[in-house]
Amino acid sequence: MPLSTARRAGLVEQVIDQLRHAVSAGEWPVGQRIPNEAVLVESLGVGRNTVREAVRALAHAGILEVRQGDGTYVRATSEVSGALRRLCGAELRDVLQVRRGLEVEAARLAAAQRTEADLSELRALLARRDGYQAGGDTDEFARADAEFHLAVVRSSHNPMLTELYRGLIEAITASVATTHEKPVEIVDHAVLLEHIAAGDVERAALTAAALLDGILTALDG
Secondary structure (H helix, E strand, C coil), rough: HHHHHEEEEEHHHHHHHHHHHHHHCCCCCCECCCCCCCHHHHHCCHHHHHHHHHHHHHHHCCCCCCCCCEEEEECCCCCHHHHHHHCCCCCCCHHHHHHHHHHHHHHHHHHCCCCCCHHHHHHHHHHHHHHHHCCCCCCHHHHHHHHHHHHHHHHHCCHHHHHHHHHHHHHHHHHHHHHCCHHHHHCCCCHHHHHHHCCCCCHHHHHHHHHHHHHHHHHHC
């Protein structure tokens, strides 16, 4: 590889890392349009071709989405999230079915592996979730609900399961917001927490399944 080409490749990788960090750090939230090419060139101190290659690479990874004539938008927070979103698509039923598979196993493992620190975090997140629900703030409720379920998954102490779930967090949050107003009886999340705290593996798994089954049944209605 010619030296000039190697230097350019290294520069593109640096820009990719900078853009990826801006997304993962929340500087550019999912769904938001990122600064245009001219602004990025100036702020990053690189050429237009370097910016274009970096954006193209992140679009290929599923993190960014280039909309011709409109701009470039954040699609996911990581390569894992982008890949999983492509696999399961944006269909609500697909997301709920994937959630069910991950959350049931996570609840089973959490009941067996959770620590006292995990339980303290779960109780705090559940109280926060319930507070937003009582206040009628759908957006904050959706985020808090997703955070609670992510904490359950983390309590499984299975890094791969946690990373898979984290990769779907945007789609999961959207699914909570979409189904929140549906006329379906949702199992009290406190019951799930009780079973996890008690170390009841089977009841924790059954409760996690029931949480999603009620919504899936309502979609068929």
